[in-house]
Amino acid sequence: MRIHTAKKPITRMRVGIAIDVSTDISHEFLVQNGIYVLPSTIHMGDQSVVYDRDPERAVAFYRDHLADKGPASETTPLSVKEIEDLFLRRLVLDFDYIFLITLTSARSLTFENAHKASFTILQSYTQVRAAHRVPGPFALRVVDSQSLFTGPGVLAWEAARMVKAGHTPVEIRQRLDELAPRTYAYLVPHDLQYLLTRATARGDSTVGYFSYFLGNALQLRPIIRANRGTTRTVAKVRHHARAVEWLFQHGAAQIRRGLLVPMVGISYGGDPEKLKAMPGYEALASMAAAHGVELMLSMMAPATAVNIGSGAVSLAYCARDGGDFEG
Structure with a gap:
């Protein structure tokens, strides 16, 4: 007598994409592809405002602040601790693998901070996922786009296309490494x-x-x-x-x-x-x-x-x- 055993359903890995807030890419694309934006803070005199890629807030910034406060303003990216908290509080639960695409490491602290944060994230995620009954491992790849302005957005677009097409994280990583330079x-x-x-x-x-x-x-x-x-x-x-x-x-x-x-x-x-x-x-x-x-x-x-x-x-x-x- 042949014994039939039920096959376990194949669970598709949840691959996510996150970007540096200074990456220029359309808000509609971010929403459609569920891309997470790492915000930054703009300090304008005695006022500090956290910005993501929200278009209404961006319009308000151009209209109300840039002309008179822009030259004396400073920007602060997320710190190492803030990136750790963001991932361990949310992203390690929402995804199994994340590509974080940043501006060139030569011009942005986000790559350096994210790279440092990745060690704590990868050492600590197991307990967080277990506490929320999320099975399986988690992985994070910090990608140096080697670019500025709209450049990292092209890499994010290609990564999103490959995620939709069902490519593996290894294939996506290799592709991004080839395209960055x-x-x-x-x-x-x-x-x-x-x-x-x-x-x-x-x-x-x-x-x-x-x-x-x-x-x-x-x-x-x-x-x-x-x-x-x-x-x-x-x-x-x-x-x-x-x-x-x-x-x-x-x-x-x-x-x-x-x-x-x-x-x-x-x-x-x-x-x-x-x-x-x-x-x-x-x-x-x-x-x-x-x-x-x-x-x-x-x-x-x-x-x-x-x-x-x-x-x-x-x-x-x-x-x-x-x-x-x-x-």
Whole structure:
């Protein structure tokens, strides 16, 4: 007589994604994919406000605080202890494996703090899950995007796609490790004086005094690229609108050459709907549609705008190389 035993149901691993609050990506995408945002605190004189990616709070920040309080403001990421508490209180229960994608470790303390916190989290989660009757192990991978602005958002988009498609954490980890050094994020600042003031306060020499005075005299705007943990100016273009057009033309050219991820992230220091009226956007959108590439528009995070000012434009993609920067 053959004995039939009931098969145990296969429980799918709950893979989650968390991001640094300064990652520029649309609020709708975050909600649709259940992505958790690690907040930061912006200190403005005697007032301190905790910001996540909530669009209404971001609009209020641009409207009420950035112009008069931005230059003297400071941002504080979650501390090691705060990250430990966040994971052990909630995230180790909600997920079995989490990818935490941060800004480049060269420019953000979030990667360092999360990396340090991971040791305590991985040593302590067992008792927390057992107390809530959550079976199985938990794992955390802190991913250094090596990028800024919209760059980490491209990695988050790809990670979310792979989670939906049922890829294993090992496959997702390998993919993110391959894409990080091939993520190219660009920035066209609008207010050079604001940018210089903030850069000087942070010891950042990307835009120096000479470049500032020359840029103001000739109305030149730098196009800054972040890749592999470093930033540098790749072009200087007269007038902000023309510099943005150059950036959009470059994005279209890279789409035509072929991207590693079918998504281009674009953010604006203000209402992102204004991007659609900027020179070069329509051609970029047409090129993206023709090649099956998604354009994701978002408002630049307040934590980023504190250092850059309003009106800045960022664009990011993943490709084999950054191509020739031509307008």
